[in-house]
Amino acid sequence: MRTLIKGGTVVNATGAVVADVLVEDETIAAVAAPGVFENADKVIDAAGKYVIPGGIDAHTHMEMPFGGTFSADTFATGTTAAAWGGTTTIIDFAVQAKGTSLLSTLDKWHEKADAHCAVDYGFHMIVSDVNDTSLKEMESCIAAGVNSFKMFMAYPGVFYATDGEILRAMQKATDTGAMIMMHAENGIAIDQLVAQAIAAGRTDPVEHGLTRPPELEGEATSRAIQLAKVTGAPLYIVHLSARHALAAVAQARDAGQNVFAETCPQYLFLSLDDLAKPDFEGAKYVASPPLRPKDHQDDLWRGLRTNDLSVVSTDHCPFCFVEQKELGRGDFSKIPNGMPGVEHRMDLLHQGVVGGKISLARWVEVASTTPARMFGLYPRKGVIAPGADADIVVYDPQATTHVSAETHHMNVDYSAYEGWELKGKVDTVLSRGSVVIAGNAFHGREGHGKFLSRDLSQYLV
Numbered sequence: 001m002r003t004l005i006k007g008g009t010v011v012n013a014t015g016a017v018v019a020d021v022l023v024e025d026e027t028i029a030a031v032a033a034p035g036v037f038e039n040a041d042k043v044i045d046a047a048g049k050y051v052i053p054g055g056i057d058a059h060t061h062m063e064m065p066f067g068g069t070f071s072a073d074t075f076a077t078g079t080t081a082a083a084w085g086g087t088t089t090i091i092d093f094a095v096q097a098k099g100t101s102l103l104s105t106l107d108k109w110h111e112k113a114d115a116h117c118a119v120d121y122g123f124h125m126i127v128s129d130v131n132d133t134s135l136k137e138m139e140s141c142i143a144a145g146v147n148s149f150k151m152f153m154a155y156p157g158v159f160y161a162t163d164g165e166i167l168r169a170m171q172k173a174t175d176t177g178a179m180i181m182m183h184a185e186n187g188i189a190i191d192q193l194v195a196q197a198i199a200a201g202r203t204d205p206v207e208h209g210l211t212r213p214p215e216l217e218g219e220a221t222s223r224a225i226q227l228a229k230v231t232g233a234p235l236y237i238v239h240l241s242a243r244h245a246l247a248a249v250a251q252a253r254d255a256g257q258n259v260f261a262e263t264c265p266q267y268l269f270l271s272l273d274d275l276a277k278p279d280f281e282g283a284k285y286v287a288s289p290p291l292r293p294k295d296h297q298d299d300l301w302r303g304l305r306t307n308d309l310s311v312v313s314t315d316h317c318p319f320c321f322v323e324q325k326e327l328g329r330g331d332f333s334k335i336p337n338g339m340p341g342v343e344h345r346m347d348l349l350h351q352g353v354v355g356g357k358i359s360l361a362r363w364v365e366v367a368s369t370t371p372a373r374m375f376g377l378y379p380r381k382g383v384i385a386p387g388a389d390a391d392i393v394v395y396d397p398q399a400t401t402h403v404s405a406e407t408h409h410m411n412v413d414y415s416a417y418e419g420w421e422l423k424g425k426v427d428t429v430l431s432r433g434s435v436v437i438a439g440n441a442f443h444g445r446e447g448h449g450k451f452l453s454r455d456l457s458q459y460l461v
């Protein structure tokens with residue numbers, strides 16, 4: 001099957017050029033000057049549109065157990081929503097429960113995801129129980145294509161790891177060539193602030209933000225960086241939200257350390273003001289780290305330009321407002337942490353292009369190319385080039401995306417961006433050569449997505 005994507009502006013992380021893209025079966029066969037290829041089984045007219053590598057969302061949580069409930073998207077609904085939004089690969093987190101093994105956890109996540117995903121997917125592993133067995137099992141995870149391990153300096157009693165445990169896991173990562181991903185917030189100090197707020201009767205959602213001050217994200221980020229330096233492990237700070245943490249990352253990078261960081265659209269576009277919305281509405285915006293005062297946003301956009309922030313992922317972790325966020329009415333600490341977003345990352349980031357905050361090429365780089373490189377998928381993913389998987393988005397920069405819970409495809413009853421009109425729209429999406437989105441129709445299928453066994457030899461970008 002030959003598909004020709006004709007006359008679009010092909011945008012890679014290296015720049016843009018008007019070209020035709022020839023797809024043969026699941027793979028990009030050639031990129032050439034317009035008109036070079038004549039015969040194809042199917043022609044997609046991309047004139048006036050961008051032709052970009054499919055988005056890679058390196059941080060999602062489908063069906064994730066949290067706070068006595070599960071995030072609301074299944075792998076089927078979440079990857080379908082991802083496809084609608086131009087994301088053709090997700091990397092989700094398998095979550096080790098304390099007292100269980102990493103390998104049984106991995107089996108469990110395969111059971112949830114295999115044969116259900118609409119686009120390709122991989123896993124990171126959350127290590128919440130560091131001991132001799134689980135450290136040894138990290139090697140088996142790597143052999144099974146999972147070579148990035150998330151640890152938590154937050155959530156004491158749940159996912160929290162002590163500095164000693166982190167140090168041991170980092171040593172293992174250094175020995176095996178794995179990546180440590182860090183949720184960097186000082187959970188011990190935060191828990192005290194949370195208890196004090198509840199005791200004082202301060203129970204509204206905004207307290208979630210006020211009890212997790214940016215200094216405690218900055219402190220934990222610095223501590224993680226020092227532990228990584230001592231052990232020699234590469235470190236990837238997830239969902240960085242605050243300028244304090246960004247400064248620590250920038251300093252380490254300037255000093256030549258292999259420290260990387262991602263931020264998320266919610267930290268670029270939303271703020272503590274959203275958490276402060278009345279009538280419990282702020283619960284929709286409870287995620288950790290919390291939304292910050294608006295003046296952090298300019299620093300994050302600058303970090304994206306300077307590459308101190310290398311990736312934008314969503315941390316998609318949806319909980320329904322009516323039935324799930326409700327668990328924390330009267331006690332903000334019981335609101336399930338997480339926000340929906342997998343469907344709108346590409347469009348939201350495109351607003352950064354429209355507003356002159358990042359270039360077109362940088363949009364593609366932070367949303368697709370760098371996550372591919374960082375997590376061992378490049379050049380199979382993250383680039384429009386011969387030999388790459390034909391994961392391609394035809395993006396119309398002139399059309400408008402209207403965001404609403406009434407029309408989105410995520411399995412959640414609200415949108416954090418309700419009513420926003422975004423400039424630009426996903427027009428057509430190919431996943432390994434198959435058209436999964438065309439105009440306003442979904443042509444994909446549950447089970448089309450394949451598990452991606454990843455190799456981290458490319459992580460130093």
Ligand SMILES: NC(=O)NCCC(=O)O
Nearest residue numbers: 183287288315317337338
């Ligand atoms: N971020 C969040 O609030 N929920 C998802 C779990 C995590 O990434 O820490």
Ligand SMILES: [Zn+2]
Nearest residue numbers: 183238239288
């Ligand atoms: Zn986290």
Ligand SMILES: [Zn+2]
Nearest residue numbers: 059061315317
């Ligand atoms: Zn997360």
